Structure formats: structure tokens, C-alpha cells
Amino acid sequence: MSDASFLSLDKLSLAYGKxxxxxxxxxxxxxxxxxxxxxPSGCGKTTTMRAxxxxxxxxxxxxxxxxxxxxxxxxxxxxxxLVFQSYALxxxxxxxxNVAFGLKxxxxxxxxxxxxxxxxxxxxxxxxxxxxxxxxxxGGQQQRVALARSMVMQPKVLMLDEPLSNxxxxxxxxxxxxxxxxxxxxxxxxxFVTHDQVEALALADRIVVMRDGxxxxxxxxxxxxxxxxxSFVADFVGFENLFAIRNGKLVxxxxxxxxxxxPLPDAAGLxxxxxxxxxxxxxxxxxxxxxxxxxxxxEYLLESxxxxxxxxxxVSVPGYPLNAEVAFDMPIxxxxxxxxxx
Ligand SMILES: Nc1ncnc2c1ncn2[C@@H]1O[C@H](COP(=O)(O)OP(=O)(O)O)[C@@H](O)[C@H]1O
Ligand SMILES: [Mg+2]
Numbered sequence: 001m002s003d004a005s006f007l008s009l010d011k012l013s014l015a016y017g018k019x020x021x022x023x024x025x026x027x028x029x030x031x032x033x034x035x036x037x038x039x040p041s042g043c044g045k046t047t048t049m050r051a052x053x054x055x056x057x058x059x060x061x062x063x064x065x066x067x068x069x070x071x072x073x074x075x076x077x078x079x080x081x082l083v084f085q086s087y088a089l090x091x092x093x094x095x096x097x098n099v100a101f102g103l104k105x106x107x108x109x110x111x112x113x114x115x116x117x118x119x120x121x122x123x124x125x126x127x128x129x130x131x132x133x134x135x136x137x138x139g140g141q142q143q144r145v146a147l148a149r150s151m152v153m154q155p156k157v158l159m160l161d162e163p164l165s166n167x168x169x170x171x172x173x174x175x176x177x178x179x180x181x182x183x184x185x186x187x188x189x190x191x192f193v194t195h196d197q198v199e200a201l202a203l204a205d206r207i208v209v210m211r212d213g214x215x216x217x218x219x220x221x222x223x224x225x226x227x228x229x230x231s232f233v234a235d236f237v238g239f240e241n242l243f244a245i246r247n248g249k250l251v252x253x254x255x256x257x258x259x260x261x262x263p264l265p266d267a268a269g270l271x272x273x274x275x276x277x278x279x280x281x282x283x284x285x286x287x288x289x290x291x292x293x294x295x296x297x298x299e300y301l302l303e304s305x306x307x308x309x310x311x312x313x314x315v316s317v318p319g320y321p322l323n324a325e326v327a328f329d330m331p332i333x334x335x336x337x338x339x340x341x342x
Contacts, residue, residue: 282329
């Protein structure tokens with residue numbers, strides 16, 4: 001085992017009855033890494049987590065952790081923590097007792113129990129809430145209790161399945177920062193499941209984009225954000241203008257072909273973020289069908305001869321009113337080339 005493959009999934013296939021949910025997944029996770037699993041609902045994120053945790057037996061393939069094959073090891077002997085979106089705390093127990101629960105099951109008591117629970121509560125900023133019953137806590141605090149409860153077990157891998165999706169936007173941001181800090185401080189290997197690209201980009205060392213039970217792309221946040229390999233990933237990370245390339249032409253979503261503004265790269269398609277569309281001059285024209293103010297920028301919906309184009313421009317430049325005719329360019333140099341389309 002090397003550090004680069006602390007946790008390895010090797011051709012892992014998972015099914016519910018006859019329904020294949022995950023197909024021959026290969027994935028190597030480094031020790032101490034914060035890995036995000038990103039993908040739309042139903043792509044197999046939770047299923048993959050359940051298999052790693054030992055809550056599901058693979059149809060085929062292998063899971064190794066820290067040099068040992070754990071494919072057939074029971075869940076309670078894997079030393080892997082799993083925190084769900086629903087925190088599943090015991091409402092009749094205090095915060096301290098909730099966090100102590102798993103340790104007590106392992107026969108840990110006395111001073112060691114107190115010391116480890118106190119350290120866990122401190123790491124999530126809940127020391128002052130130790131004696132409270134969990135229903136008296138806010139959503140964010142309950143989330144922290146669930147996190148502390150897993151962390152005190154000193155898992156080899158801590159997995160979090162959409163842990164922030166029940167929280168409001170502000171709390172989500174706060175917890176995100178906190179999770180990242182906690183992970184860096186403890187060095188725990190962490191897999192974070194989300195369907196929110198912003199969350200994945202903000203948190204992760206590496207992102208795994210999943211689609212239909214398979215991996216579509218693995219990369220750093222910068223790689224995923226700047227160099228999506230496919231139209232699927234591009235669409236997921238905010239490239240709102242996607243064009244296939246066929247016979248030297250760009251093909252818009254509706255199937256209409258257009259001549260590109262320059263030579264095309266050797267790719268299956270091109271993708272532009274709204275802010276990569278240059279407004280005010282260029283070979284194309286569009287009618288403004290929507291303008292929305294977004295703080296530092298304005299977002300435009302342009303209706304062109306080949307379909308709707310989404311553009312974004314700084315508010316410091318004069319804006320365009322509804323129904324204005326605007327010339328625009330889609331510079332090839334500002335597009336991300338896609339290796340797969342569709
Ligand atoms: N208990 C189940 N029984 C049958 N099919 C399931 C079950 N759980 C999930 N699936 C199916 O497996 C696929 C992957 O689901 P899941 O792993 O929950 O996706 P995600 O977590 O990415 O939203 C989906 O097609 C889903 O419908
Ligand atoms: Mg899920």
C-alpha cells in the first residue's frame with residue numbers, strides 16, 4: 001500500500017436486486033485527503049458510501065483499506081465513520097452521552113471516556129453544550145454533535161453523506177469552513193458527498209464527479225472548474241453555453257449549426273461560461289430576453305439565431321435593456337474544449 005491508495009475501490013459493482021447502481025468503480029483515495037463525491041441525485045453516491053462502510057455487499061470488486069482487503073469485513077470492524085444527512089441523534093440523551101455512545105460500546109469508560117468526549121466536543125465548538133438534550137439544539141449544533149460522535153471513534157476514514165443539505169445557506173457556509181478546518185487539524189481521511197458543486201469546489205482536495213453509477217472525471221477543484229472533460233461535467237460546474245463540434249461547425253443544443261469565430265480545436269465540443277461571452281462586438285447578434293442584477297455583474301439571456309446564450313457582464317460597463325439587439329462574440333480562446341459530448 002502506498003499513501004496514494006490508502007482506501008481503494010477496485011472494479012466495485014453494486015446493485016439493489018437486479019438494478020445496477022454502481023458499475024466497476026475504480027478509485028484510489030490518499031491518506032489525509034478530503035475527497036468530494038459530486039453528482040446529481042441517483043448517480044450512486046450514497047450507494048458507494050454504504051459499500052465502503054460495509055452496509056452493502058458488492059456484486060463484484062474489492063475494497064482495500066490501509067493495506068487490508070475489507071470487502072467482506074463486517075461494518076462494525078472496519079473503523080469507518082459515516083455521518084448521514086439526518087443526524088440520527090438520541091433525543092433522550094445529552095450531547096455528552098450521544099458523543100460517548102460508541103466509545104462506551106467499545107468498553108471505554110472513566111477518565112479516558114471523559115477525555116475523549118471532551119476533546120471531541122471541543123473540536124466542534126460544543127463544550128458549553130455538553131449537558132443539553134439534543135432536541136434543544138439548532139440544526140447546525142446537531143450536525144456538530146453527529147460529527148463529534150464519529151470523530152471520537154478515531155475512524156480511519158470519515159464519510160459524510162450530504163451533511164450540510166438540511167442547513168440554511170449561512171450555516172452551511174459556516175459548517176463548511178469548520179469541516180475543512182477540523183479535517184486539516186486532525187488529518188482524517190474524509191469523503192464528503194454532495195450534489196452541490198460550490199460545496200465540492202470550496203472544500204475538496206480532489207473531486208470525483210459521478211454520473212449513472214460511474215466516474216465521469218476526477219481532478220482538483222481547479223481542474224474540474226477549468227477543464228471539464230465532458231459536457232456533463234461542464235454543465236454541472238456552470239458552463240451554461242455548450243456546443244458540440246461536428247464537421248468543422250459548432251452545433252447548438254437545438255441542433256442548429258453555426259460557423260465558429262475561428263479555427264476549432266480537436267475536441268468533441270466547446271463550453272463557455274456566461275462571463276466568457278463578450279458583449280458589444282462580434283460576429284453574432286442576440287436579443288436581450290432577460291436581465292438580472294447579480295451584485296457585481298448583470299446576467300443576460302440572449303436569444304440568438306441558434307438558441308439562447310447566457311452572458312454575464314460587469315456592472316461597471318453600461319448595461320443593455322430588455323429587447324435590445326446586442327452583438328456578441330464567443331471567443332474560441334475563452335472556451336473549454338470537451339473530450340466527450342452528450
Ligand atoms: N434501497 C434501494 N432499492 C433500490 N434501488 C435503490 C435503493 N437505493 C438506491 N437505489 C437506486 O440506486 C441508484 C443510486 O442511488 P443512490 O446511491 O442513493 O444515489 P445518490 O446518493 O447519488 O443520490 C439510483 O438509481 C437509486 O434509485
Ligand atoms: Mg444520496
